[in-house]
Amino acid sequence: MARRDEIVQAAIELAEKEGIGALSVRRVAAATGIGATTLRHYFPTQDALAVAVVREMSAGGPADGDIFDRSRPALDRLAECLDQYLLIDETRKASLELWLQLRDAGSDDSNGSFAGLMQSAYSVLNDTVTHWLLVLANEGRIDRVDVEPATFTIVSFLDGLAMRHINGLVDDPAQLRRRLRWLLTRLLHERTS
Known part of the structure; x- marks a missing residue:
């Protein structure tokens, strides 16, 4: 699985367990096992991460x-x-x-x-x-x-x-x-x- 997909999947799992408020860059980065800087390479803003989560949830x-x-x-x-x-x-x-x-x-x-x-x-x-x-x-x-x-x-x-x-x-x-x-x-x- 590509790193970007891993991040989105970790964000979805985190939000499902702890709510949408858990979708901070630091929390998602920690859940993915990467640093916040690496996460920001894929998702420059928290909004970009939220958009990716919504798109993934509606895909398929x-x-x-x-x-x-x-x-x-x-x-x-x-x-x-x-x-x-x-x-x-x-x-x-x-x-x-x-x-x-x-x-x-x-x-x-x-x-x-x-x-x-x-x-x-x-x-x-x-x-x-x-x-x-x-x-x-x-x-x-x-x-x-x-x-x-x-x-x-x-x-x-x-x-x-x-x-x-x-x-x-x-x-x-x-x-x-x-x-x-x-x-x-x-x-x-x-x-x-």
């Missing part, structure tokens, strides 16, 4: 699963893709809490750059859900005109679940899956058979 994404397998019902394929977001273990809960801390840290962002970064990071979920819905639209399982509002509705549902988890509410996994299927059935207008 969930697997596409069987979304392309036309032999299976479209509703099942989409539900299985979205299932990756339903259950939040302790690691994912810590990541959600870190996102909230990052959001709060950027709340007095006078030039809007941090808010813009958070928006671009947030768009990963939007883009992923849109991608899955477009696969189904290309198969004729959902009208293309419905992709954007369906994405908004699904992402809002997932956001609500994330907030429930952050606030300590525990949901039954089977019930969450039933609610998700109920929602998807209505969004896809029963064209998913």
Whole structure:
């Protein structure tokens, strides 16, 4: 792993364990096993480090699963893709809490750059859900005109679940899956058979 990636990973782990306030150059350098001067070579400012943390947290994404397998019902394929977001273990809960801390840290962002970064990071979920819905639209399982509002509705549902988890509410996994299927059935207008 490249040094820059090691620094970012150490920063994420530190923030997940101790909160966003732990993302000082000295603390992250110590967690990485390097000096502050070396860290500043890769990240000249603390803001640059925070930006890298946000970008890394939003990189990648969930697997596409069987979304392309036309032999299976479209509703099942989409539900299985979205299932990756339903259950939040302790690691994912810590990541959600870190996102909230990052959001709060950027709340007095006078030039809007941090808010813009958070928006671009947030768009990963939007883009992923849109991608899955477009696969189904290309198969004729959902009208293309419905992709954007369906994405908004699904992402809002997932956001609500994330907030429930952050606030300590525990949901039954089977019930969450039933609610998700109920929602998807209505969004896809029963064209998913």
